[in-house]
Amino acid sequence: MVGDHGLKKFLVISAFLLPNLLGFLFFIGIPIVASLGISFTQWDLLSPPKWIGIENYKTTLTNKEFWAALGHTFYFIAGYLPLVMVGALAIALILNQKLKGITFFRAAYFVPVVTSWVAVSLIWKWLFNPEYGLVNYFLSQFGINGPAWLQDPNWAMPAIILTSVWKDLGFVMVIYLAGLQGISPSYYEAAEMDGASAWQKFWHITLPLLNPTTFFVTVISLINSFQVFDQVMIMTEGGPADSTSVIVERIYNHAFRYFEMGNASAISWLLFFIIFFITLLQLRIQKRMVGDGN
Amino acid sequence: METKQHIQSATPVIKISELDSYKVAKKILFYLVLVLGAVIMIIPFVWMISTSLKTTGATMVLPPKLIPDELNFDNYKNVTEAFPVYRFLWNSFFVAIISTLGQILLCSMAAYAFSRLEFKGRDLIFLVYLATLMVPSQVTMTPQFILMKYLGWLDTYQGLILPGMFNAFGTFLLRQFFLGIPKELEEAAFMDGASHFRVFAQIIVPLAKPALATLAVFSFMQSWNNYLWPLIVVSNPKMMTLPLGLSLLQGRWETNWNLMMAGVVISVIPVLAVYLFAQRYFIQGITLSGMKE
Numbered sequence: 001m002v003g004d005h006g007l008k009k010f011l012v013i014s015a016f017l018l019p020n021l022l023g024f025l026f027f028i029g030i031p032i033v034a035s036l037g038i039s040f041t042q043w044d045l046l047s048p049p050k051w052i053g054i055e056n057y058k059t060t061l062t063n064k065e066f067w068a069a070l071g072h073t074f075y076f077i078a079g080y081l082p083l084v085m086v087g088a089l090a091i092a093l094i095l096n097q098k099l100k101g102i103t104f105f106r107a108a109y110f111v112p113v114v115t116s117w118v119a120v121s122l123i124w125k126w127l128f129n130p131e132y133g134l135v136n137y138f139l140s141q142f143g144i145n146g147p148a149w150l151q152d153p154n155w156a157m158p159a160i161i162l163t164s165v166w167k168d169l170g171f172v173m174v175i176y177l178a179g180l181q182g183i184s185p186s187y188y189e190a191a192e193m194d195g196a197s198a199w200q201k202f203w204h205i206t207l208p209l210l211n212p213t214t215f216f217v218t219v220i221s222l223i224n225s226f227q228v229f230d231q232v233m234i235m236t237e238g239g240p241a242d243s244t245s246v247i248v249e250r251i252y253n254h255a256f257r258y259f260e261m262g263n264a265s266a267i268s269w270l271l272f273f274i275i276f277f278i279t280l281l282q283l284r285i286q287k288r289m290v291g292d293g294n
Numbered sequence: 295m296e297t298k299q300h301i302q303s304a305t306p307v308i309k310i311s312e313l314d315s316y317k318v319a320k321k322i323l324f325y326l327v328l329v330l331g332a333v334i335m336i337i338p339f340v341w342m343i344s345t346s347l348k349t350t351g352a353t354m355v356l357p358p359k360l361i362p363d364e365l366n367f368d369n370y371k372n373v374t375e376a377f378p379v380y381r382f383l384w385n386s387f388f389v390a391i392i393s394t395l396g397q398i399l400l401c402s403m404a405a406y407a408f409s410r411l412e413f414k415g416r417d418l419i420f421l422v423y424l425a426t427l428m429v430p431s432q433v434t435m436t437p438q439f440i441l442m443k444y445l446g447w448l449d450t451y452q453g454l455i456l457p458g459m460f461n462a463f464g465t466f467l468l469r470q471f472f473l474g475i476p477k478e479l480e481e482a483a484f485m486d487g488a489s490h491f492r493v494f495a496q497i498i499v500p501l502a503k504p505a506l507a508t509l510a511v512f513s514f515m516q517s518w519n520n521y522l523w524p525l526i527v528v529s530n531p532k533m534m535t536l537p538l539g540l541s542l543l544q545g546r547w548e549t550n551w552n553l554m555m556a557g558v559v560i561s562v563i564p565v566l567a568v569y570l571f572a573q574r575y576f577i578q579g580i581t582l583s584g585m586k587e
Binding site: 009012013015016017019020021023024026027028029030031032034035038045090091094095097099105106107108109110111112114115116117118119122123124126127129131132134137166169170174223226227229230233234248251252255256261264265268269271272275276279 | 321324325327328331332334335336337338339341342345353354355356357358400401403404406407408411413419422423426428429430431432433434435436437438439440441443456457459460461462465489490491494515518519521522525526536537538540541543544551554555558561562565566569570573576577
């Protein structure tokens with residue numbers, strides 16, 4: 001009887017869990033372990049893989065192109081992150097003022113978020129066209145002779161940053177809006193009784209209480225920015241003169257253009273470690289800030 | 295912000311009527327910023343549609359015209375004749391819908407096991423699921439490609455769909471939601487002799503509808519907009535999804551922006567239409583997508 005009961009239980013659990021678990025092991029678990037193994041080999045998919053120890057990591061860490069790509073990724077983050085966060089917070093603060101038509105504006109700001117990166121990149125590539133693009137035409141109205149943007153090594157990355165800010169602004173804004181709506185009005189009422197100015201209220205109530213939201217936005221935006229790829233691939237393919245080559249673009253090229261599976265896997269694990277440590281660091285900082293607040 | 299400060303710090307000394315006019319001025323300023331922002335968000339789409347209706351010559355005219363002199367619908371015909379755009383569209387739909395249905399089913403079943411069934415090692419398995427969320431998809435991408443190659447799944451639907459169907463995120467999301475559903479309802483059902491399958495299908499799933507809808511939108515968008523994975527596993531144009539197909543247009547028509555924009559319009563319209571219908575779920579779903587990475 002007991003055995004029969006156990007068998008039935010086992011079958012029920014299997015039915016619910018196994019379809020997911022088996023697929024998960026096969027498509028996620030095995031590839032993660034395999035990726036680590038492959039990163040210690042030399043493998044072009046034509047001949048069998050050759051174990052070469054930490055050679056791939058050595059080559060990558062002494063490779064100028066890798067460091068350049070890492071630098072460009074940081075450049076992207078340094079431009080993108082402050083712009084998207086400050087811009088999104090500003091719009092969220094205004095939308096939180098209980099004005100009429102919020103639903104319309106929120107919807108408008110959100111349209112680029114639901115559009116695919118490929119479509120967005122193509123649209124902006126055309127907008128940034130040096131001769132006939134809308135951006136340079138707009139600048140010319142103010143007597144500014146716009147740069148060649150994506151064809152200019154100095155301006156290609158700023159163009160990619162602007163495009164990315166445009167696409168993600170609505171996403172970050174919605175998260176900030178949710179955070180703002182979670183702040184109890186009683187805080188503001190108390191501050192108003194004490195005669196606090198709008199600026200004081202923002203600085204001493206809104207911003208500190210938004211801390212968890214800001215932390216969340218920073219963590220996910222940073223993780224996403226380290227994986228910047230689609231827009232780069234469509235708009236510049238890493239050019240001109242490698243000025244926009246980024247980490248994931250390196251991984252893609254090593255794996256699927258040069259067929260160096262080992263090298264590509266090694267870079268992807270370096271990317272994992274970078275993201276892992278930066279997230280850990282942020283958690284530390286967040287903890288310390290919360291501690292200070294108390 | 296500065297204006298706001300200025301206004302507020304001045305309030306104690308001014309009369310009510312002035313206070314009102316300041317409030318109005320503040321409102322006007324806010325609306326100006328919002329409208330300006332909204333214009334910046336919308337203009338690129340207007341420009342996309344406008345360009346898609348121009349002749350090649352008209353795209354190279356200064357000053358650029360937002361409304362073309364004559365509407366030229368040939369671009370749409372030419373794009374669909376030169377590329378199997380409708381096939382791209384169908385592939386995108388098929389892949390996105392199957393991935394979404396698959397994820398919903400697989401994730402909700404596993405989430406039921408993780409939240410309602412008790413067995414040895416349950417929490418350990420769940421912890422392993424969670425740990426994989428930390429690993430960026432670029433790490434698994436290369437071995438997944440090799441796997442597809444050895445299975446002969448390059449240029450197939452299963453190659454496009456299956457690897458993306460198993461991610462820990464959906465399971466995690468639904469498990470959290472299921473844990474919040476009170477157990478009293480099920481207990482009554484079990485007393486009446488209901489099986490786990492019945493409780494799952496008739497109690498848990500109906501109660502979890504909002505979470506399921508949100509996950510559905512999230513998975514659909516993820517799949518619909520995915521570029522990198524199709525780029526890796528597909529080389530036959532017949533199997534391409536829209537984003538990948540669009541990137542092909544680029545190689546063919548380096549300077550014919552009117553044709554390219556026609557292709558972009560075809561790819562953007564379906565998602566925009568769905569978005570307008572299900573805005574709420576979209577916003578929730580996309581907000582979740584951030585948490586996944």
